Amino acid sequence: MALAVDYARLSRYPFRREASEWIREQGVSLEEVLTKDVYRRVVEAGTKRVMDALGEGGIGDQTAHTEPDAFVRVLSYPVARMLVSAVGDLLLVRRHALREAEEAGVRMAGEGAAFLLELGTMELGLPAELDEDGETFSVHFSDYLKAASAIRDRAWKLYNQDLHGGRVRLAKTRYARLLQEALRKRIESELPLDVNEQILEALRPHIETVVMGLEALRSSIQRESYGEFSLDYLPPCIRDLLDKIQKGVNVPHVGRFALTAFLSHVGLDTADVIDLFRGSPDFREDLATYQVKHIMGEISGTKYSPPACSTMNTYGICLRAKECERMGHPLRYYERMQRRAHKERPAQEPTEGGAEAVATAQATATEHAEGVEPDGG
Amino acid sequence: MAADEGALARTNRWVQQRFSQYYARARLDLPQRFTKREWAFLFFDKSFMVRHLAFQKRDQLQAYLRDQAPRHAYYSTAFYQDPGAHAMAEKGWKGATLVFDLDADHLRGAAKMGYAEMLAAVKVEFVKLVDRWLVGKLGYDADDVHIVFSGGRGYHAHIEDPRVLELSAYERREVVDLITGKADVGDFLFQQAYKGGRRKDGRGYAAKGSVMPSPERGDWKGDLTRETLAFFRELDAEIGQGHRDDAVRRFSQVAEVPEEEAAGFLDMLMGADSQGARRIDRLLGDHRIELDSGINDRFWRRIHEKLYVQMAGEADEPVTADIKRLIRLPSSIHGKSGLMAKTLTRDELDGFDPLRDALAFGREPVEVEGLADLEFDIGGEHHAVEAGVRARLPEHAAMFVCLRGSAAIP
Numbered sequence: 204m205a206l207a208v209d210y211a212r213l214s215r216y217p218f219r220r221e222a223s224e225w226i227r228e229q230g231v232s233l234e235e236v237l238t239k240d241v242y243r244r245v246v247e248a249g250t251k252r253v254m255d256a257l258g259e260g261g262i263g264d265q266t267a268h269t270e271p272d273a274f275v276r277v278l279s280y281p282v283a284r285m286l287v288s289a290v291g292d293l294l295l296v297r298r299h300a301l302r303e304a305e306e307a308g309v310r311m312a313g314e315g316a317a318f319l320l321e322l323g324t325m326e327l328g329l330p331a332e333l334d335e336d337g338e339t340f341s342v343h344f345s346d347y348l349k350a351a352s353a354i355r356d357r358a359w360k361l362y363n364q365d366l367h368g369g370r371v372r373l374a375k376t377r378y379a380r381l382l383q384e385a386l387r388k389r390i391e392s393e394l395p396l397d398v399n400e401q402i403l404e405a406l407r408p409h410i411e412t413v414v415m416g417l418e419a420l421r422s423s424i425q426r427e428s429y430g431e432f433s434l435d436y437l438p439p440c441i442r443d444l445l446d447k448i449q450k451g452v453n454v455p456h457v458g459r460f461a462l463t464a465f466l467s468h469v470g471l472d473t474a475d476v477i478d479l480f481r482g483s484p485d486f487r488e489d490l491a492t493y494q495v496k497h498i499m500g501e502i503s504g505t506k507y508s509p510p511a512c513s514t515m516n517t518y519g520i521c522l523r524a525k526e527c528e529r530m531g532h533p534l535r536y537y538e539r540m541q542r543r544a545h546k547e548r549p550a551q552e553p554t555e556g557g558a559e560a561v562a563t564a565q566a567t568a569t570e571h572a573e574g575v576e577p578d579g580g
Numbered sequence: 581m582a583a584d585e586g587a588l589a590r591t592n593r594w595v596q597q598r599f600s601q602y603y604a605r606a607r608l609d610l611p612q613r614f615t616k617r618e619w620a621f622l623f624f625d626k627s628f629m630v631r632h633l634a635f636q637k638r639d640q641l642q643a644y645l646r647d648q649a650p651r652h653a654y655y656s657t658a659f660y661q662d663p664g665a666h667a668m669a670e671k672g673w674k675g676a677t678l679v680f681d682l683d684a685d686h687l688r689g690a691a692k693m694g695y696a697e698m699l700a701a702v703k704v705e706f707v708k709l710v711d712r713w714l715v716g717k718l719g720y721d722a723d724d725v726h727i728v729f730s731g732g733r734g735y736h737a738h739i740e741d742p743r744v745l746e747l748s749a750y751e752r753r754e755v756v757d758l759i760t761g762k763a764d765v766g767d768f769l770f771q772q773a774y775k776g777g778r779r780k781d782g783r784g785y786a787a788k789g790s791v792m793p794s795p796e797r798g799d800w801k802g803d804l805t806r807e808t809l810a811f812f813r814e815l816d817a818e819i820g821q822g823h824r825d826d827a828v829r830r831f832s833q834v835a836e837v838p839e840e841e842a843a844g845f846l847d848m849l850m851g852a853d854s855q856g857a858r859r860i861d862r863l864l865g866d867h868r869i870e871l872d873s874g875i876n877d878r879f880w881r882r883i884h885e886k887l888y889v890q891m892a893g894e895a896d897e898p899v900t901a902d903i904k905r906l907i908r909l910p911s912s913i914h915g916k917s918g919l920m921a922k923t924l925t926r927d928e929l930d931g932f933d934p935l936r937d938a939l940a941f942g943r944e945p946v947e948v949e950g951l952a953d954l955e956f957d958i959g960g961e962h963h964a965v966e967a968g969v970r971a972r973l974p975e976h977a978a979m980f981v982c983l984r985g986s987a988a989i990p
Contacts, residue, residue: 343743344718344719344755345741345743345744345747345751346743348747348751348754348755349746349747349751352748352750352751352754360754360757360762360763361754361755361757361758362754362757362758362761362762362763362800363763363799363800364798364799365797365798365799365802366717366758366798366799367716367717367719367798368716368717368719369717369718369719369720370719372798511750513750513753513754513757514750514753516757516762517753517756517757517762517897517901518897523764
């Protein structure tokens with residue numbers, strides 16, 4: 204006797220092994236789906252999935268209740284992955300990963316503990332244990348950090364967690380949120396996949412659609428993110444560093460680094476930054492030029508991103524200003540001030556450009572220290 | 581008095597020869613995956629660091645140390661695909677040991693301490709780091725924390741748990757922020773008013789106090805409540821045993837108020853109120869913070885901030901957060917002290933005295949000539965050198981003064 208297939212679950216979590224096994228049982232290969240006209244609806248659903256990820260609303264509820272509907276929805280996921288891979292653009296990969304994870308996250312929040320444990324342990328590399336109360340999860344602090352470090356809210360900082368004996372205790376909704384992050388990271392790390400010529404050819408018209416949507420998104424991000432530079436938008440920490448440099452107060456290396464990387468990131472070029480430093484009484488053009496060029500990547504080829512608030516705090520150059528609460532990144536403050544000044548739209552989540560920038564900043568914030576100072580004690 | 585060229589050369593020759601002899605016999609304490617680490621050295625006769633080296637065999641490293649007699653020997657906390665590659669980008673980072681470093685310069689007042697005193701103070705802080713944070717909070721067995729005396733002014737703790745090796749710099753910084761207490765204690769109190777209500781005319785009136793977060797909580801708020809309760813329990817006990825002056829002194833330091841004021845507060849706290857109940861019992865029993873009697877929230881916040889700082893551990897932030905750091909090789913000699921960087925178990929740490937237990941050299945007498953006046957303790961003995969005066973010292977003491985530049989081989 205065949206077991207009843209849970210179409211809702213298959214379609215909500217198409218990244219699970221169970222979903223790919225089910226597809227295999229349907230006896231259709233991905234190549235067939237992409238190349239045969241009878242599966243046109245599936246390919247169109249896959250394209251829509253990618254295009255919706257580029258839009259504001261996200262991919263929306265994918266729940267299917269019947270077998271034919273599940274067939275289209277579940278298969279639209281690998282099709283979308285192929286399409287994203289065929290375009291092969293980093294912004295697209297991130298957007299797709301973010302939106303797929305967000306949608307799964309909405310569904311996960313409504314799941315029971317047993318299913319979440321299975322997801323975390325079997326699929327997403329975030330194993331947990333369930334307390335006797337049946338609703339509190341605990342995860343190892345290293346797994347917690349890997350999943351939570353991209354969430355900028357202070358409430359997710361490790362020092363704000365219920366932590367003992369190496370395990371962070373979490374309510375179910377928070378565990379579900381972590382699983383969402385783990386899924387986002389997993390999708391990002393898996394893509395792009397290799398795409399062969401035949402698939403590329405079959406997808407060509409859809410690739411064009413996606414590229415157009417992607418370019419539209421990209422130009423709107425650039426328009427929104429860093430327009431005209433203004434000193435008025437600078438967050439307190441950066442303004443303080445700049446004031447000190449201009450007054451000739453000694454600013455430690457990390458401060459100069461943070462300031463230069465920040466100014467560079469919001470659109471100033473080497474000459475602009477050096478001009479701002481010129482007020483400093485100990486200004487030396489050659490030295491300043493070298494330092495600025497180095498940080499801006501003109502010398503080594505590595506362009507450094509400005510540090511996040513947590514890093515600024517660690518280095519003791521965060522002013523912990525009231526108006527910065529929950530910003531998480533000095534760039535976010537700049538974006539907000541800029542948006543407020545333009546009155547284009549009310550304050551809301553940072554633009555994609557900002558979020559991307561923040562993610563990169565995390566990855567590279569400390570690379571300037573590459574093991575040159577030994578610790579011998 | 582400056583040493584002449586000849587004396588400097590003789591001293592360097594002697595030191596290098598003794599280092600070389602040490603390394604010829606030393607049982608090297610190699611890190612896990614040592615073939616995947618980058619190695620780096622500083623020398624007596626070179627002004628630059630030799631780095632980007634890789635060793636495939638223990639013998640090769642031992643021969644290098646014996647032949648080159650470096651002043652300092654380091655390896656990378658990171659392990660790489662190709663540790664010998666000359667550009668960092670080409671090495672292929674695979675992971676890094678999670679390292680905590682605690683050095684005497686992180687301690688308040690260290691500048692005024694002598695070497696032995698400084699080593700003792702840093703050990704107290706390091707024990708707290710290991711016991712309270714690495715074992716208590718992060719859940720490691722003491723055996724999984726690889727403890728190393730640095731040979732200089734501090735200690736290192738290495739963790740090789742496979743789960744932490746791939747943590748990013750950002751994620752490691754979160755661990756340091758946890759240990760060093762980066763939370764803002766501003767919202768510790770005033771979560772839950774225990775008084776307040778409505779007057780007859782319907783208007784509400786403000787609460788006059790607050791309840792501390794539950795000591796059952798596992799986050800820093802629960803920790804701080806427990807710390808606060810323990811502090812007041814100790815003060816109460818101290819007073820009960822007739823040591824009121826000690827309690828007043830301690831309390832005035834924590835609350836940063838004059839002793840007179842501290843005494844007044846403690847009397848109020850330990851004394852009975854109009855109903856005959858002691859306020860301290862409400863504090864210890866219900867975790868109530870009462871804000872009448874002229875004690876305001878700023879006063880309490882100061883106490884909590886101080887206790888939070890005391891609770892926090894010390895660890896050098898950039899070291900832990902740097903995933904490509906170089907760190908001293910345990911079992912190598914520290915080139916500024918002549919002491920050994922020494923691996924210790926947690927149990928050994930308790931009785932460990934670096935100036936007795938980390939000597940790399942013996943008692944063979946060596947004649948030195950002082951270049952400066954210096955008094956110091958090493959190997960359980962007090963020694964002194966005077967500028968321009970020759971003295972015979974046990975080898976470990978001679979090495980110590982020569983490496984510090986306070987004496988030379990005549």
